[in-house]
Amino acid sequence: SDLNLQEIHDFMVSVAKQAADRITTAKPTTDTAGNKKNSVDLVTETDQAVEALISSQLRTAYPTFLFMGEETYKPSDTLTTSPTFILDPIDGTTNFVHRASNVAISLGLAVDRTPVIGVIYNPFTRVLYTGIKGHGSFVETPLNPGTKTKLPLKDPEPFEGGLGAALVCVEWGSTRTGNDFAVKSQTFARLAADKRDGGAFVHGLRSFGSAALNLCEVAKGSADVYWEAGCWAWDVCAGWVILLEAGGKMVDANPGNWEPKVEGRRYLAVRAGEGQDGVIEEFWGHVQGRFEVS
Numbered sequence: 001s002d003l004n005l006q007e008i009h010d011f012m013v014s015v016a017k018q019a020a021d022r023i024t025t026a027k028p029t030t031d032t033a034g035n036k037k038n039s040v041d042l043v044t045e046t047d048q049a050v051e052a053l054i055s056s057q058l059r060t061a062y063p064t065f066l067f068m069g070e071e072t073y074k075p076s077d078t079l080t081t082s083p084t085f086i087l088d089p090i091d092g093t094t095n096f097v098h099r100a101s102n103v104a105i106s107l108g109l110a111v112d113r114t115p116v117i118g119v120i121y122n123p124f125t126r127v128l129y130t131g132i133k134g135h136g137s138f139v140e141t142p143l144n145p146g147t148k149t150k151l152p153l154k155d156p157e158p159f160e161g162g163l164g165a166a167l168v169c170v171e172w173g174s175t176r177t178g179n180d181f182a183v184k185s186q187t188f189a190r191l192a193a194d195k196r197d198g199g200a201f202v203h204g205l206r207s208f209g210s211a212a213l214n215l216c217e218v219a220k221g222s223a224d225v226y227w228e229a230g231c232w233a234w235d236v237c238a239g240w241v242i243l244l245e246a247g248g249k250m251v252d253a254n255p256g257n258w259e260p261k262v263e264g265r266r267y268l269a270v271r272a273g274e275g276q277d278g279v280i281e282e283f284w285g286h287v288q289g290r291f292e293v294s
């Protein structure tokens with residue numbers, strides 16, 4: 001397409017940075033915004049205000065583009081081939097409510113249902129992750145203002161130790177009952193267990209509480225794998241670009257599907273490095289059942 005991705009990216013970065021103060025100065029309360037699916041699926045007034053702020057700026061600058069956002073999404077909204085901004089105003093809402101700092105504005109652009117720009121900005125730490133399809137992904141931190149460091153941060157090591165040498169990001173998500181909860185909890189136990197008990201004996205399991213930031217950890221190479229089912233396009237669109245541009249790979253959380261969709265809700269992300277596919281197959285060997293969420 002003839003879109004100027006660099007120019008759109010620069011605008012997305014400026015919009016995310018402008019919205020940051022709205023998050024850091026807020027007093028998080030779920031009182032009037034209420035809960036969504038259940039008592040652990042949190043939304044605050046700040047989520048809604050930040051989405052309104054960012055979406056109005058995007059619509060003004062790019063009136064022909066479509067918009068999909070966590071707080072205004074309706075089940076009838078489907079991703080089309082048109083350029084679509086995909087926003088999670090606060091990824092890590094639970095952290096935000098608890099004043100934990102793993103929080104991000106996650107803003108992506110998808111064209112032809114493919115993520116092409118990713119901007120992930122933590123308003124508290126002021127760390128910025130960006131990626132443009134075909135042009136690499138980068139991180140910029142307040143320690144090095146104005147300096148963009150290419151991802152991954154170090155030359156990726158081959159996966160010689162397989163999953164047994166891996167740091168694995170997982171999330172409980174907001175589903176706490178039924179098949180999908182059982183698949184997650186049984187798989188977590190299996191990943192952690194000693195090899196003598198049939199486990200993968202991973203170095204560690206991490207739940208940073210933000211799908212977007214988990215994907216950035218894998219893009220950096222700090223984490224090796226991120227596995228989740230139940231999150232949404234706005235949780236992953238931006239991180240998807242950043243991961244792929246860092247040499248990472250995204251496949252389905254259910255064993256056997258190498259072609260996940262951004263609007264699907266199951267993801268297995270693996271960092272760059274020789275032996276990625278072997279780690280994916282090894283991971284699938286530990287998944288206990290199949291997710292029903294599509």
Ligand code: IPD
Pocket residue numbers: 042070088090091092093094171172173174208209210211212228230231232235
């Ligand atoms: C959630 C976070 C969480 C993940 C959930 C997401 P939210 O997004 O990314 O880490 O486990 O699946 O829905 O609700 O904080 O925007």
